[in-house]
Amino acid sequence: MNNPIQIENYKIQKPEIWAGHLEDSELINKIHDSEFARKQIDEGRDYCYFLDKKYYTSNTENSEYVCLAYTLNEPGNLERASVSDVIVEENEVYSIHRISVLRDGVLIDKIPDTKIKVLDSESQSSGGILSSNKKINITIKDLRLYDVLILEDSRFKAFTERDFLRKEFSKYVWVSPDNYWAYGSFKFTFINDREENVAYKKTFFRDDEGNVLEPEIHQLKKGERFVIEEENYINPVDAGREIFPFIDFATEKNWKELSNYIVPIYDEVFRTSSLQDFAPHLIEKLDAIAGIDEKLQFAIEYVQNHIYYVFNADEMNGHKPQEPSVTYENKQGDCKAKCVLLKVILDYIGVDSSIVLVNFQTDYYIKYYLPSLLSFNHVVVKIDYKGQEYFVDATVRDEFGLIENRSFIYFMYYLEVKPDQELMERKSYRFPYYCIDEKVDFNVQNSTGRLKVTTTYKGSRANAMRRYFKSTNKREIVDSWNNFLFYALNYSNDRNGTDVRNVFKDAAIDIVSDDKKLNEFKIYYTAAVENPYYTDPQNNRFLMYFDRNVIKASARDYMHKDLPFWHNFDSEKYEISLFTDQKIDTEEKYTVQESTISNPYFEYKSRKKISKNGAVVLIENNPLVNLEIPQDQFEIFREDHHTVANSNFGLGIDIIEPGLMNMIKFNFKKRFK
Template identity: 80%
Template sequence: MDNQIHIENYKIQKPESWAGSVDDQQLIEKIRESDFSNKQINEGRDYCYFLDKIYYTSNSESNEYVCMAYTLNEPSNLERASVMDVVVEENEVYHIHRISVLREGVLIDKIPDTKIKVLDSENQSSGGILSSNKKINITIKDLRLYDILILEDSRVKAFTDRDFLRKEFSKYVWVSPDNYWAYGSYQFTFVNEREEPVAYKKVFFRDEQGNVLKPETHHLKKGERFVIREENYINPVDASREIFPFIDFATESNWKDLSNYIAPIYEEIYNKSSLKDFAPKLVEKLDAISNQDEKLQFAIEYVQNNIYYIFNADEMNGHKPQEPSVTYENKQGDCKAKCVLLKVVLDYIGVDSSVVLVNYHTDYYIKYYLPSLLSFNHVVVKINYKGEEYFIDATIRDEFGMIENRGFIYFMHYLEVKRDQELQQRKPFRYPYYCIDEKVEFNAENKTGKLKLTTVYKGNRANAMRRYFKNTNKREVIDSWNNFLFYSLNYSNDRNGMDVRNIFKDASIEIISDDKKLNEFKIEYQATVENPYYVDPQNNRFLMYFDRNVIKASARDFLHKDLPFWHNFDTEKYEINLYTDQKIDTEEKYTVQESTINNPYFDYTSRKKITKNGATVFIDYKPLVNLEIPQEEFETFRAAHHTVADSNFGLGIDIIEPGLMNQLKFSFKKRFK
């Protein structure tokens, strides 16, 4: 076997005694044909003869053991099996116990045909992310279609002094297996060898009718095992509409005890040294700012933009926070380090704040998980200022504005790093400003249209647009707006296939202003359009402007039995003006149609002003966000969005063609409409 690097990240050895052992003959006997296996294979489904997974936890290590045998009947599966990558964390070792194939009834050891390389894992290796993860690349020669591949391996992570949380607390989430595979035998075992009891909670399991069962919580003492066994098994979960059943295993605890465990660790770091001692130049700058609002803005932006974000990918919760003096001196740190420094700065200027633990990616599931500090993978700063709560992510760059004008971070659950805390849930949020405030003017005269869009972005939108204009080629920006307008003006239906640059002549886009205190970013787009009217197949002409961003397709199309809809839309305001030198139908149904929607989750109005040569619509959308829509209320919520989509997201005007015959035709149409 060709080993290119020392064997420090992987080993070839027998499994641990708690995993059991299986000899070659027993292995062959486990790979048996059956009516179930033949049915799956005949249907073209890949088949796993057996899968045995064991998770072992102790106060010194965790170990994930897997033994499985599956078919290589599909070329794509054969390719994936021939070259595999296994990523291991710091202090994690990949143990290979067996690599074999069963070919025409003969068991063949493939370890001699296996080539192993250990590489640095390049995933997320830039942008301030430091990772000591390694990627173990495994190449197996001479695998053949219709082989049965047998893999037996373990991933062992030994806890060092830096992994103090992992030593103290265990957390593991088992998720029911992929429903692509059919399994002759499936078994999962959790082995607790910790001194402390481990609780486990079964969530989103279902009865025979598919109804979700109430969560169950049980406990494992040291030396006890939890086992799930299935025979001739295909996971019945509807992956597009249902959450996979899962079991959360965690060292038995409660949120109050956990907060009392973590708070002293942070308190010790806060009190290591004073800001005046380690950052006199920063203190001098802070003292020079007399306005408290501006001082707070400066403090936040200093930490966000001047301290480089280093994300240690091994385990965010595995290390104590870096001292703020070190973070300031080195001008770099991870999320904990940056947040601790920000809090120390805020303490100095007299602004109440605290560090809080969050997990953006699994925020929905935290309410189902057992209490565990290992459920969080990120920290942010909570600021109480002038009677309002704000959350600041110190790792984000290029964000601006007084605190009330800054972007909003979407998440629901957090644990404050203070003593005697419970898991908290944020209140729903209503923006105090419009994230998008846009005025559209389209004037058609003779055969030419003059188009101007003036847009003010605020909050998250301002930050995003500021970055977009900074990092994107000007021509690409203009093309993006041209493509958007191609659909908004309905040209996609009468000049599809045309180059948008030939439709929107002399298109330009400019930054009009950028207010870093109000966090307002204002731009203006202008273009000339020849033949500005949309012409339908009957040669009727229209001026139309419908902004499809106003339609929330994700709300209209949402379908899920278990997940509630997460409401996170921006406030928006539009004024759309369409004017022409032609006579228009001032009574056309959709031209004059207005709407008013008031429900617990958003207010929406469209108001019209009609003249003989044009019209204006004023659209105002104010959602209540950062909340889940209860399933029993969702269809009413969806119906309201359908109302918006029913021609209430823009404006269209019908042109009355000149000439006596056209006038008679129009009068006749109106009379018998």
């Protein structure tokens, strides 16, 4: 083997006693071609003869053991098996117990053919993400198609003082296996060797008809095991429309107990921190600002933009925040550090705030999980100001505005760092402003159109658009608008393949204004269009402007059985004016059509003004966001979005061609259609 010296991040040794041990003869006996196995292999999929997984937890360590044997009948799986990476945390050891193949009935030890490299896993360090993780690269020579690969390994994580939370609490989520694989034998074992009880909750398991069963909660005392075992198993979950069954294991605590555990850790930091002592220059700047609204804006933007965000993965394993004096002095810190500094500043200016624990990535599942501090991976600041609740992520940058105009963060569940707290569900939200307010003016004279688009972005949209204009080449920005307008004006249906730069002449886009208090970003686009009318196959001419961003395809196409639809659309307002020097059909059905939708989750309205040479439509969409649409109300919600898509997301006008014969033809068509 090419590794004469053992590296501390990995070992080659026998499994621990709790994991058990298989002799070679037992291993070979477990690999047999049953009728079930032959059927899967004949269908062209790889097959796992057995998978035995064990998870062991105590107050000093977490360990995970896996032993499996699977076919290498597909070139893709052969390639992945030949070279693989294992990521280990600080103080985590990866142990290899067995790497073998069964080839033509003969068991061959492949450890001598295995090359192992230990690399730093620091690919994101330039972005402020620091980690002591190591990447163990494993290369196995001479694996062949139709081998059966046998892997037996484990991971051992010893807790350090930094892992005080893991010492105190256990957290593990088992998820049912990928439904690509068929398993001759599938077994999972959870072993509790902690002094405290570990509860486990079975969620999204189904009966024989596929109906979701009610969750089950049970407990494991010290020394007890939980086992799931299946034979000839294929996970029946419809991965596109169903949630995989999972089991949440967590030290048996309630939310109040967890809240009261975490509060003293933060209180200790706040008791020893005084802004006057460590940040006198910052206080001078705060005191020089007259209004409380402006002080609050300055405080948020100071921490977001002047304190560099450093994500230290090892520190995030616990919940002890860095002292704000250190954060201020070093001008850097993780989410906990930045939020604590922000709260100390807010305390000084007299704004009520608190630290809250969140998990944006698995927010939906927190309501199904057992109570655990280890369910959270991020910290934000909750601000109570003038009777309203605001949540501020101190780790973002380049965000602006008074508190009511800043970005809205979408999430549902949080735990506030205060005594005796329960898991809280965030309130739904209705924007007090339009995130997009756009005015489109397209005027055609003598077969040349002049297009003017004025757009005001606010809140999150303003921040995003401000960043986009700052980081993107001007020509690229203009091309992006041209491409959008090419579809909005329906030119994609009568001149597809045309270079959009030849359609929109002298196109230009400019920033009109950028108000950092209102957080409003306003732009102005202009272009000339020499062939402004959309012409159908019968040579009928139209002026059309339909903004497909108004159609919420994600709502119309949503089909998931278990996940309620998450409503997070922006508020929008559009005024679209289309005018020409030609006569138009002032009674055409879709030209005059208006809509009013009063759904519990969004108010939608389109109103029109029609004249002999053009029309104006005003569209307003006011959603109620940051909530899940209950499944028994979703179909009505979907149908209302279909109504929006039924020519209620823009404006089209039909041109009446000049001349006596064209007028006779038009009147005949109107009478008999």
